[in-house]
Amino acid sequence: MMKKIALLMLFFWLPFMAQATGYSAPQELSGLEEPARVLRGGVESLTGYLGDNQGVPPERLHAFLEQEIAPYFDFDRMAFWAAGETNRYLDPGQRQQLTVMLRERFLQTMAQQLSGYKQSRIQYLRPRGNPRRGDVTLGVRVFGAESYPVQIDFKLYRGRAGWKVYDVVANGVSAVAHYRSEFAQLVNRYGVEGFLAGLAR
Numbered sequence: 001m002m003k004k005i006a007l008l009m010l011f012f013w014l015p016f017m018a019q020a021t022g023y024s025a026p027q028e029l030s031g032l033e034e035p036a037r038v039l040r041g042g043v044e045s046l047t048g049y050l051g052d053n054q055g056v057p058p059e060r061l062h063a064f065l066e067q068e069i070a071p072y073f074d075f076d077r078m079a080f081w082a083a084g085e086t087n088r089y090l091d092p093g094q095r096q097q098l099t100v101m102l103r104e105r106f107l108q109t110m111a112q113q114l115s116g117y118k119q120s121r122i123q124y125l126r127p128r129g130n131p132r133r134g135d136v137t138l139g140v141r142v143f144g145a146e147s148y149p150v151q152i153d154f155k156l157y158r159g160r161a162g163w164k165v166y167d168v169v170a171n172g173v174s175a176v177a178h179y180r181s182e183f184a185q186l187v188n189r190y191g192v193e194g195f196l197a198g199l200a201r
Contacts, residue, residue, distance in 0.1 A: 045069065083180070131158070
């Protein structure tokens with residue numbers, strides 16, 4: 001189930017990562033340049049690596065993603081929101097276990113799928129949000145060769161560690177909300193312990 005969710009996120013995220021190397025916030029949107037620069041840094045790091053390492057084995061790509069790309073995401077926040085009401089029944093160790101599982105499955109699936117990404121034309125959208133409150137959305141519209149355009153919104157917040165991506169929304173569908181729905185179904189069916197045991201497989 002986790003693999004299915006990660007694939008959904010990757011389907012929306014990879015086309016953006018393939019070419020979105022020219023993001024710049026409009027000058028009048030002072031304060032939004034910083035999160036845009038953070039996201040662009042991750043994009044350029046990934047595209048540069050892929051360009052220099054064609055056909056890299058998944059295990060090497062996974063190591064790169066773990067070291068260079070994972071820090072742009074807040075997996076703790078993603079896992080907490082995805083767990084929803086289930087957080088009430090999780091002890092600190094179980095919460096950490098859930099975060100580790102989400103992170104590992106996400107990166108593992110990304111490493112397996114990256115070799116097949118296709119380039120797409122990107123239209124950059126006007127950044128939204130309030131950087132003073134530490135919450136902004138950076139949007140793009142992806143035009144695939146054989147599909148309808150997909151609008152992707154990257155939600156970032158500013159915490160103690162700087163700007164981090166905590167959700168990806170494609171055509172109005174939130175990846176974190178998708179996780180939450182799947183997690184709730186698994187908890188209702190197997191209970192908390194069964195849910196965590198299932199994710200570990």
